Amino acid sequence: METVVQQLLNAAQLGAVYALIALGYSMVYGVIRLINFAHGDIFMVGGFAGLLLALRFTWMPLWALMPLAMLLTALLGVAIERVAYRRLRQAQRMSLVITALGVGIFLENLVRLGVGPETRQIPSRMPTTPVAWLQDALGVSVTWDKLLIIFVSLALMALLWAVVHRTLLGTAMRAVADDKDVVPLMGVNLNRVIAVTFAIGSALAAAGGVFFGQAYSLDPYMGIDLGWKAFIAAVIGGIGSIEGAVLGSFLLAGVEVLTVAYLSSNLKNGIAFGLLILLLLIWPSGLLGRPASKKV
């Protein structure tokens, strides 16, 4: 029993990090129909921003450090959109995708040269003591940082949901996602909505990066593999859908962890991705995605 609970918590932590990245993929795709392949690397930069801040300002607590890293990474996301993507918005889709891949490679090498290629870890600012009541009640060894990562991530996702569904800005974002050619005619500043989308997506990825750097580790190429996983999670959930990205992430993490736990760790990726292909065969636009219909 305690092993089951433990494994579910493992999956929740992994899923929370996947979700923080997957949201950025989904949001950007929603507004400009771009699979932003640089997003995994933005997540990586977010983690390194956290690392550099933690090393530079050793006194800074996590609740100050994380928003700062998120802010810096949000600015980076906006800058990338402004410099690399905006001029290509009307170009053919392939140009944008290639540019995104190029931006990703640029970021990887920038960090490799600037910080170094070694595996690093953010000195933990979270309590790593075991949670006593969980230990006593269920016999589960969980440290506080794991619970914090899960709950803060969920809180950030709830905040995002509120912004998208309860504010004027969110309404504008959803309108752009619906039809980005008509929205400017209604007096909405399209460039600003897109910039804000990039800012929010990058900030969430940075939050994921800071958590990841403390719970696991950082290296300049980590964004590639994790970016793919998060992208796949977003597709499973239905790319463009915020709820879908979260659902897909927890689903992917759950399948991965449970495969290792009850089948075999050799089969982790095989079974996880085999199942996901099956899912997509049944729901081609993802669990919560809307089927793409073209108006004639």
Place this chain on the structure above:
Amino acid sequence: MTKTAWTALLPLLLLGACKPGGNELKIGVSAPLTGDISALGQSTKNAALLAQDEANAAGGLSVGGKTLKVRFVVEDDENKPESTATVFQKLINQDRVVAIIGSQSSKCANAGAPIAESAGIPQVTPWATNPNVTKGRKFVFRACFIDPFQGKVVAQFAAGRLKARTAAVLYDIASDYNKGIAEVFRDEFAKLGGTLAGFETYNTKDTDFSAQLTKIKAAKPDVLFLPNYFNEVPLQVQQARKLGITAPILGGDGWDNPELVKLGGGVMDGASFSNHYSPDTSDPGAQAFIAKYKARFGSVPDAAAALTYDAAQLLFKAAGTAGKAEPRALRDALAATSGFKGVTGTITYGGSGDPVKGAVMIRIENGRFVFDSAVNP
């Protein structure tokens, strides 16, 4: 640049590439300067440069009546097999080296070996311990022991010193070295009467091991064996401890790099691993090397550095014996090496490319690597 300018330059480039060695002994080094184990690539490069500059400062090597300057061409293989293949091709066809040192990880040394073998260029890998690297090859040598021996040493330490009855293993299934040593440990531990409580895998670049470790925790092993590289081990130990695994932790020579403690900190204390040499050694030759390395690079050389230095000295000696800087002659001289005294022990190639050497067990105490015991084959 215009097309005509390129055409004009082309003969020059070809000429440069084909120019014979002349008065130098040109040796290629394939090292993981970037990528996951880049810290180890750096110590490889350091040791190679140290050997090169030492030889040249002494006036060069005396080879067949001529004095040759030593020149190492160091290339980055990123610790990727496919990049290693490219590096070997470049070193052989473009730089025209007479021998290659490297690469370090078994998967990369194994990717370069067929190329060196078919080109007839002797290859000495300092650190690749997987038996397949030299198997059936005439031109491939190594400066280290092999995993069937190392796995046995660790299994004996677990069953003997730690009196473990059950053991669990977590290893990278996508890497030759990790997989090889894990399997040897499994078999040797069983031979010693132990039971395997868990045999779990992950893939290179995974960072979340919590699912595997939770499973291992439920099996309550007496000892946990992590035969993986130094850049991943601290994360695995950290996650194991956080999940409440208190069993002692063991590792192999893949642990030996200062990064292990830098990344892991106090969590690594109390763990032990098998290695090629210990910086605590009382051997005067080894102490001289350690002192020189420390003075120039400011850190204690890891085993990969010591073995790279040994590989370089092996080649220097072979060149002297052969009397000419020619690949085939070098290969024959290398194969005849007997009783060569290096930093990491004595090397004799008895008909194969694998020397028979002893191992040491090292214990981590307050972030320092402390000599525990020596095991001879």
